[in-house]
């Protein structure tokens with residue numbers, strides 16, 4: 001396999017170590033050694049030494065959610081996310097992407113979302129239409145909210161309406177490229193999608209990005225790939241925190257006891273941890289799970305549930321266990337993907353979005 005010297009160095013340095021194996025959300029859900037960072041490195045190193053075929057390790061390569069907990073934990077500075085993504089890219093270039101991933105990639109290229117959806121729910125269609133006029137501020141909902149968790153997209157719009165924000169929502173949103181980046185890394189197709197998105201966003205003064213996965217892509221990955229966005233890009237959480245601070249959203253603390261689930265894209269990649277907490281504390285009483293902020297544990301997503309649903313359910317159940325272990329019975333999340341994942345398995349615990357707190361729903 002063709003792999004950059006930098007990645008080879010990280011693979012060969014990581015493969016005999018197991019210092020971070022206890023923090024991998026997938027490894028902890030499956031209990032399998034194969035799901036640790038070092039096991040993935042070992043597999044890649046065997047392919048690099050031509051002891052195995054690339055196709056033999058590809059299922060394992062797609063079992064990593066790229067949450068970066070191992071990267072964050074690695075005191076020696078090795079980066080399993082980097083070599084995992086580069087292996088996905090090489091597999092795509094060599095035509096060795098597993099069929100179930102290739103189908104998701106095709107959907108991204110044909111419809112802009114990995115799920116192949118083209119229709120949105122009627123309530124959301126009406127809300128989008130009501131905000132179709134061009135304003136300075138664009139609310140970018142993202143594919144998970146738009147196509148898979150319609151009620152969350154609606155709530156995101158309602159919060160900005162409640163605060164009196166004048167904003168646009170696009171009927172035909174550009175794909176951020178985040179899903180393609182996860183599936184095939186820095187391929188030309190990924191970068192083309194990102195360039196097109198950057199161009200569309202550049203038509204606005206401010207872009208409020210609802211999905212942390214899109215926010216990470218636009219604010220961090222675009223820079224890595226040399227893609228500029230002319231607009232001021234802000235996360236939905238930081239924008240809403242500003243609305244609360246400025247008194248545009250009149251907060252009233254309900255006294256509800258909650259914990260906050262940091263999405264890794266905000267906490268680790270964008271180092272944004274306090275804005276959502278400011279909003280939560282204005283509406284509820286916040287306690288902290290043991291692993292919070294940069295130490296957060298990923299709670300699942302919709303994309304990986306397309307091909308490994310049982311493991312994703314276990315990932316979410318384990319994060320709920322973290323919350324209930326400290327007596328919490330309500331978890332607030334600002335990631336639509338984690339919201340869907342947690343909600344799918346929640347029994348005796350309430351799963352709330354920031355919007356639920358603000359709208360009192």
Ligand code: SF4
Nearest residue numbers: 014017019020038074
């Ligand atoms: S990422 Fe770092 S801590 Fe984790 S297995 Fe590799 S070298 Fe060890």
Ligand code: SF4
Nearest residue numbers: 024064065067068070
């Ligand atoms: S990025 Fe996350 S899922 Fe992947 S090996 Fe590291 S901790 Fe595990």
